[in-house]
Amino acid sequence: MFKVNDNYLKLPGSYLFSTIAKKVSAYQAEHPDQSIIRLGIGDVTQPLAPAIIEALHSAVDEMADAATFKGYAPDLGYEFLRNAIAEHDYHELGCEIAADEIFVSDGAKCDSGNIQEIFSTDNKIAVCDPVYPVYIDTNVMAGRTGTYDPDREVWSDVIYMPCTEANGFVPELPKETPDLIYLCFPNNPTGSAITKAQLQEWVDYANRVGAVIIYDAAYEAYISEEGIPHTIFECEGARTCAIELRSFSKKAGFTGTRLGYTVIPKDLKSGDVTLHSLWARRHGTKYNGAPYIVQRAGEAVYSPEGKAQLEKQIAYYMKNAKVIKEGLAEAGYSVSGGVNAPYIWLKAPGRMTSWEFFDYLLERANVVGTPGSGFGPSGEGYFRLTAFGTYENTVAAIERIKAI
Ligand code: MLT
Numbered sequence: 001m002f003k004v005n006d007n008y009l010k011l012p013g014s015y016l017f018s019t020i021a022k023k024v025s026a027y028q029a030e031h032p033d034q035s036i037i038r039l040g041i042g043d044v045t046q047p048l049a050p051a052i053i054e055a056l057h058s059a060v061d062e063m064a065d066a067a068t069f070k071g072y073a074p075d076l077g078y079e080f081l082r083n084a085i086a087e088h089d090y091h092e093l094g095c096e097i098a099a100d101e102i103f104v105s106d107g108a109k110c111d112s113g114n115i116q117e118i119f120s121t122d123n124k125i126a127v128c129d130p131v132y133p134v135y136i137d138t139n140v141m142a143g144r145t146g147t148y149d150p151d152r153e154v155w156s157d158v159i160y161m162p163c164t165e166a167n168g169f170v171p172e173l174p175k176e177t178p179d180l181i182y183l184c185f186p187n188n189p190t191g192s193a194i195t196k197a198q199l200q201e202w203v204d205y206a207n208r209v210g211a212v213i214i215y216d217a218a219y220e221a222y223i224s225e226e227g228i229p230h231t232i233f234e235c236e237g238a239r240t241c242a243i244e245l246r247s248f249s250k251k252a253g254f255t256g257t258r259l260g261y262t263v264i265p266k267d268l269k270s271g272d273v274t275l276h277s278l279w280a281r282r283h284g285t286k287y288n289g290a291p292y293i294v295q296r297a298g299e300a301v302y303s304p305e306g307k308a309q310l311e312k313q314i315a316y317y318m319k320n321a322k323v324i325k326e327g328l329a330e331a332g333y334s335v336s337g338g339v340n341a342p343y344i345w346l347k348a349p350g351r352m353t354s355w356e357f358f359d360y361l362l363e364r365a366n367v368v369g370t371p372g373s374g375f376g377p378s379g380e381g382y383f384r385l386t387a388f389g390t391y392e393n394t395v396a397a398i399e400r401i402k403a404i
Helices: 016-030 050-063 079-093 108-118 133-141 196-209 275-286 292-300 304-330 354-365 391-403
Strands: 102-105 125-129 158-162 180-184 212-216 242-247 260-263 335-337 343-347 382-386
Touching: 016 354, 050 292, 050 304, 079 102, 079 260, 079 292, 102 108, 102 275, 108 133, 108 212, 108 242, 108 260, 108 275, 125 133, 180 196, 196 212, 304 335, 304 343, 304 391, 354 382, 354 391
Parallel strands: 125 158, 125 180, 180 212, 212 242
Antiparallel strands: 102 260, 242 260, 335 343, 343 382
């Protein structure tokens, strides 16, 4: 008789964004005349930039001709894309990352969920609280998190690192020593950023205690201030303790096209075993590569035209962030984020819980956001809005919120 992986049964509820989608659909079905503005999930709304569309068209044409047709992609990604990434995302910043330390994939969500597979199930993870739920849920599925306390909404074997107003939403070094540390900066969900000096402390700490930092830099393209690192490899010593996850979703609008990559330096070892070799083995066994046409589209992100067009696209979303942040501040809300990240983190008014505020906004303003408590216990009483809507919808949403 077969048995299921009963770690899955420990997971409370459904995935955060699926729960929200279900709630919103149910509300819309009951109120078909109301026009709902969705600023919940961080999904982009602007079309792919012209340089990317051109690259896609031309790659599609190649697939129509036997002389240029492509079958399986190389396991770890096409050289043309890995070289472009190494040059533009690392060498231009003075970071020493080789093209063969870059693993191209179909997105950072999958990589952030799958990366835990190359570590022992005995490893103890440390996460920011609040946190992107994928890091925890995938460790639950692997059996690494112990038991769930539904009252406190925490797992017994996870080290939670509170990110609060008091610490500027940047965690302090944990008292208990972790094996794996998940950091995401610019941060999802709080929209906070970490300075290079702060990140250097984490790198030094990880090297000192023998931990690995899994650094999710999916939102780095939104950094607008000086002194904020675009990659953990700007820090000295990161090659021996860090893995970096990157995404084309938010940087270039690929949420529906799917492309990302993971960097594992060859200097990152457990004894004689490189994590690079384990991830390469996993990739080769379980993955057949992102589609050729999508990798060509990814290459266009780094062309001069692509870069200029994407700069405008990011400015468009960051204008939304400003509208949200300033509008809510004027209305008396306490807000943070939105300067180096496309997320605005606000305090629910009065003593409302995050989910009470979710219902209140949905019912009174027909605006959807994400309840902070869905990201962890320290998110209770907070709420996240995304800047990825259209400008018109963003302005309308803030007007509606101000009016209630
Ligand atoms: C979010 O809204 O947190 C993100 O869009 C989720 C994701 O990138 O998977």
